[in-house]
Every structure is written in structure tokens, then in C-alpha cells.
Amino acid sequence: MADAQATSKRQRFEELMRAGIEAYRQEKHRLAHDYWREAATLDPYNEKVWLALYRVINTDEDRLVCLRNIIAINPANVQARKRLQALERKMASGTPPVVKPQPATPRPSGAHSETGQRRRSLLARLLFVVLVAGILGALSGIIASILIYGGW
Template identity: 45%
Template sequence: MTDALAFNGIDRKKQTFEDYFQSGKQAYTEGDHKRAHDLWREAATIDPYREKVWIALLRVLDHDDDRRVCLQNIIEINPGNAKARRQLDRLKQDAAAAERARKSRKWTIVRKIGTFMLGLVHGILIGALAASIGVGISILIYGFIG
């Protein structure tokens, strides 16, 4: 196997799309999702126009960005796949909701900082006014020392 690439113990040159796909299914059934992911990715590299490999990959992906790409590939291959369209729409809605929540948190923090600063300025002004009034009353009571 010196001139052949080995992938997880499988001679890559001798394997077909179906071999990788079936090996991925077996790994998935055994609970080895990492190996299933790697095998299905290899199958997708061999034949990226097979819908079933993208559907399989969708099961083992952890990140929404990866899922989005997978769903877009499924829809590109089979525009009539309503389930993939619904899942992609749901991902887009979830991303939009997360973005709105992030912006809302950002503005909440900005408002809290603004409120704190306003309180600080008011405190300083009230303190300065109280000190001025205190000095004025002292002058009235004790007279101007000069």
C-alpha cells in the first residue's frame, strides 16, 4: 500500500462510493460518528452528486454552518426535497433569531452602561451642588474668612 492512499485502514484506490457509504452506515450504527463522518466525507468526495451521502452526513454534523452547506447540496441535487427545504428554512430562522438576540443583548449592555454613566454624572453634579451649598451656608453662618 505504499503508492495507494490509506483511509481508516481501507485501500482508497480499490474502494467505491458505495463501499465508503456502507462502511459509514456501519460505523454510524456502531455509534462511531467520527468515523462515519470521515467515511461519508470521502464518499462525497468520490461522488458529490449523490443525495444520500449528504443526507447521511447531516446526521453527524455538529455545526449549523456545516448543516446549512449539507442542506444546500441536497436541495441543489434534488430541488423537490421538501424536508431539506424545511430544515434549511428552520436553520435560517434560528440564525436570524440568534442574531436578533445577540443585538438585543448588545443594546442592553449599552443601555446599562449609559444608565450607569448618567447616574455617575448626576451623582457628581449633586455632590458638587451639595458642597457649594455647604460652603455658601458656612460663609453665611461664620462669615467670609479673609
């Protein structure tokens, strides 16, 4: 029963990935995002789904989450590390990064094993990113109000 359920889940994941690719090719990025987001809930440790989501998201905070998830899944992904560093610099300075798009490195053969520790680590990182994004947003709002209204 568990094998059939896992197979069904895997098939649904593949269907969502294919549907997202088709929507992306038709420049329906919002629809592609929705498909890939659902696929990420089915297999959150799949590097391909986070690489796909990275292409269609609109905020730097979401890009941070995607890049950090990619690196957590595949620490050997040099391109994701470069993009993450550039994005962190951009967010710290407020200037856009210059990053040449390149294909991601392939996943190492041993990257398929999942453990509870890895899941907790990924969730902890996601929570940290959301917390940092909230703090940065609040600080940006305070600074903007000071600049606009001239004081507290």
C-alpha cells in the same frame, strides 16, 4: 480504461457509504463522518451522501452546506427545504428550530445527469455558504466583545 476507473470509483464510493453506515450504527459518528466525507469527494452529486453527513455534523454552518447541497441535487426534497428554512431562522434569531425528523423524498428519476454548469453552481453555492458563515462568525465575535468589554 475510463469505464474501469469509473466502476472502481463507484465501488469505492459504495464501500465508504457502507462503512459509514456501520460506524453510525455503532455510534461511532466521527468515523462515520470521515467515511461519508471521503465518499462526498468521490460523488459530490449524490444526495444520499449529503443526507448521511447531515446526521453526523456538529455545526449549523455545516448543516447549511449539507442542506443546500441536498436541495441543489434534488429540488423536490421538501423535508430538506423545511429543515433549511428552520435552520436559517434559527441562525438569524439565535433560537433553536423545531423540526420533526422525517425520511427524505426519493430522488427524481432524471436526477442522475451531471453537467459542468451544475457542478459550478454547486461549488458557487458552497463558496457562498462558507463566506456567509465567516461573516456571521466575525459579526458574532464583534458583538460578543462589545457585550463583554463594553465597547470597541
